[in-house]
Amino acid sequence: MSGDGNHTVDYWSVDVAGNVGGVSTVAFKIDATAPLTQASVSGPAGTNGWYLGAVQVTLAGADSLSGVQTTNYKIDGGTLKTYSVPFSITGNGAHVVTFWSVDKATNTEATNSLAVNVDANLPGVTANVSPSSAAKSSNPVTVTVSGHATDNTSGVPMSGNVTFNVVDEYGVAQPSGPVVLQSNGNYSFTLTLPATKNVGDNNHVYTVFVRGTDRAGNSSTASDTLKIN
Numbered sequence: 247m248s249g250d251g252n253h254t255v256d257y258w259s260v261d262v263a264g265n266v267g268g269v270s271t272v273a274f275k276i277d278a279t280a281p282l283t284q285a286s287v288s289g290p291a292g293t294n295g296w297y298l299g300a301v302q303v304t305l306a307g308a309d310s311l312s313g314v315q316t317t318n319y320k321i322d323g324g325t326l327k328t329y330s331v332p333f334s335i336t337g338n339g340a341h342v343v344t345f346w347s348v349d350k351a352t353n354t355e356a357t358n359s360l361a362v363n364v365d366a367n368l369p370g371v372t373a374n375v376s377p378s379s380a381a382k383s384s385n386p387v388t389v390t391v392s393g394h395a396t397d398n399t400s401g402v403p404m405s406g407n408v409t410f411n412v413v414d415e416y417g418v419a420q421p422s423g424p425v426v427l428q429s430n431g432n433y434s435f436t437l438t439l440p441a442t443k444n445v446g447d448n449n450h451v452y453t454v455f456v457r458g459t460d461r462a463g464n465s466s467t468a469s470d471t472l473k474i475n
Contacts (some may be wrong), residue, residue, distance in 0.1 A: 250276050250311055277351035279346045281309035285345060285360045296400050296462030303362065304345050306330040307347035314323055315352075318423075319345040320360045349406045365462035369397035373456040373468040376464075381450075382474055383441040389472050395458030396431035397450060408433065416453050418442060443474045450474035 247253055252275050259267040307314040307329075317329040322341055335341050341362040341434035346355040372393035380387040395408045402408065404427045411422035417442050425433050433456075443450040452472040459465040 247274075248276065248278075250279055265423050273314070277309075277311035277349060277353060278357040279309075279311060280353040281307050281314050281347040281349045283307040283345055283347045283355060283358060285343065285358065287360070289364060292365065292400075292463035293339055294400070294461045294463075295361070296365050298464065299364070299366050300334045300336040301364060303360070305329045305345055309347070309349040309353075309455060312350035312353075315348050315350045317345065317347040321341055321464075326327050330441060338366055340366050363400070363462075365397070365399040365460060365464060367397070367399055368464045368466045369395055369402050369458045369460040371395045371456060371458040371466040371468040373454060373470045375454050375470040375472050378471065379473040379475055381440050382443040385441060386438045387441040387472070387474070388436055388438045390434060390436050390472070391454050391456070391470070392434040393456060393468060394431045394433065395425075395427060395456070395466075397458075397460035397464070400461035400464075402427065402431060402458055402460050404429065404432050407461075408456065409422045410435075412437065412439070413453045413455065414439075416442070416444070419452075423437060439472065441474050448475075 254271055254273045256269050256271050264269045284410040286304045287301050290298040292298045305317050318325055319329050323344055343360040344357050346357045348354050367465050374392050376390050395402045408425040410425050414420045427433050453469055455467055455469045456462050457467045
C-alpha cells in the first residue's frame with residue numbers, strides 16, 4: 247500500500263470446501279510527506295531590507311497528515327532550540343535564522359533560511375567649514391566643507407544618501423545639493439558665498455548642514471558655521 251492518508255484493508259479466507267471466513271479489517275495511516283514551516287517577521291522597518299530595531303520572528307509549522315511534532319530553529323548557527331513562542335532578534339548586523347519542523351511520523355522538513363538585518367544605530371556624520379571666518383568684502387569668499395559620513399552596520403552609499411544645505415541668516419545665499427563620498431566615507435567640497443555684512447551687525451553667519459543616511463534609513467546631521475566679521 248502507498249499514498250498518504252488513512253487506509254483500510256478488508257480481508258477474509260475461503261477454504262477448499264467453500265466455507266467463507268468472517269471479514270476482518272485493518273486500518274493504518276501513511277504519512278510520507280514532510281511538514282511545511284512558514285516564518286513571519288515584525289519590527290520597525292527601515293529601507294533596503296533592514297530593520298531599525300528589535301525584530302520578532304514567528305514560526306508556524308503545518309502538517310495535514312500526522313501533525314507537527316516539533317519546530318526547531320537556530321540563530322546564526324548557534325544553539326538548537328525548540329520553537330514554542332515568537333522570539334526576538336536585537337543585535338545590530340546581518341542575522342540568519344534556520345528553521346524546520348518534524349512531524350509525528352518523523353518526517354523531517356528541509357532546512358529553511360530567513361535573513362534578518364538589524365541596524366539601530368545612527369550613522370556618524372561630521373562637518374567642518376574652513377576657514378570658519380572671513381572679513382567683510384565686496385568679493386565672495388570660498389570655503390571648503392569636509393568631514394565624513396560612515397556607518398559600520400548597513401553602511402552609507404558613496405552617492406545619493408548624503409546632502410548639504412546652507413542656512414543664511416540674511417537669506418542672501420542658501421545653496422544645497424548632494425555630497426559624494428570617497429570610498430573611506432570622507433568628503434570635501436567648496437562653496438562660494440557672499441562676504442557681506444549689514445551695517446551695525448557683529449557678523450553675518452552662514453550655517454552649513456550635512457545630512458547622512460545609511461542603507462537602513464537612519465539619518466544624522468552635522469553642522470558648522472562661517473562668520474563674516
